[in-house]
Amino acid sequence: MSPLVMQLVGKIDRIFYTQSCLDQAAELSIQGLARSCGMSRFQLQRRFKKETGSSPQEFIAAQRLDVAAAYVRLSNQPLLDVAISMGYCGQQSFTRAFTRRWGMSPQRMRLSARAQYAACFAGPADAAIAQRIVHWRAPRRLWFKRYTGPYACVPEHWDRFKGELAGLAQRVKPPYYGIIYDDPDITPPQRIRYGCAIEASTGAGAAPEGWLELEVAPSRFAVFSICCSYLEGLARLRPRVLSWFAAQRATLGTAGVFELYEELPASEQRAIQLHVSLAD
Known part of the structure; x- marks a missing residue:
């Protein structure tokens, strides 16, 4: 994927995860996207489809419903609120689009998820995984590379x-951020998107060529801490997070889900902090 199309994909992701539906509508217009990269609508559509296999409109519609599915499965947010936050005019149009995408209605997907996670909700949480609430009181500007493939490939x-960090002109300091986009229960393994990120240094200009940029807005996070290998953490953190959300009746916020590391992750044990954004 060329840097230009990669930047467009990153912008679309960022808009969905960090902006309101009104801002989404303004910034996700094909004319607006084309203008942002100095192209005509026709040039944008032709190039985007050639490199991604989808038209910009198809890609945006799919991303919208991918994000919606995460909120349907992993939050207690009313379905009408999910529909409106994703830019739909009402629950009926949202349900039709959602069912075409996922083969089931939002309500059925939520009930299926509740049944699937029943053991997590009913059983005791892993007491070894500490949890606390923290506040990020200032925005964080991240530079990141996005990768695609199963979570088993994250190391x-x-x-x-x-290797990419070695090419940066600045000295890179921890922490390192893992940006989680997709729910492995609904996204095919080969399509799971994961971002490896650092904080941009103070006063830094635009992200280096080939990198994407994301600003994480101030937010309140539930933080789950564990020391283990990445794949062990994946297996143990998920039930812990789901059981906590069920017990607290909490709802996901728009700042997303991030892993934080003081050292670069590897296959051996590492201290992992999973930050899960909470709605106000």
């Missing part, structure tokens, strides 16, 4: 990212 992604 390989970080190995590649380590």
Whole structure:
């Protein structure tokens, strides 16, 4: 994927995860996207489809419903609120689009998820995984590389990212951020998107060529801490997070889900902090 199309994909992701539906509508217009990269609508559509296999409109519609599915499965947010936050005019149009995308209605997907996670909700949480609430009181500007593939490949992604860091002119300091986009229960393994990120240094200009940029707005996070290998953490953190959300009746916020590391992740044990954004 060329840097230009990669930047567009990153912008679309960022808009969905960090902006209101009104801002989304303004910034996700094809004319607006084309203008942002100095192209005509026709040039944008032709190039985007050639490199991604989808038209910009198809890609945006799919991303919108991917994000919606995460809120349907992993939050207690009313379905009408999910529909409106994703830019739909009402629950009926949202349900039709959602059902075409996922083969089931939002309500059925939520009930299916509740049944699937029943053991997590009913059983005791892993007491070894500490949890606390923290506040990020200032925005954080991240530079990141996005990778695609099963979560089992995440250690390989970080190995590649380590090589990318060597090409930066600035000295890179921890923490390192893992940006989680997709729910492995609904996204095919080969399509799971994961970002490896650092904080941009104070006064830094635009992200280096080939990198994407994301600003994480101030937010309140539930933080789950564990020391283990990445794949062990994946297996143990998920039930802990789900059981906590069920007990607290909490709802996901728009700042997303991030992993934080003081050292670059590897296959061996590492201290992992999973930050899950909470709605106000």
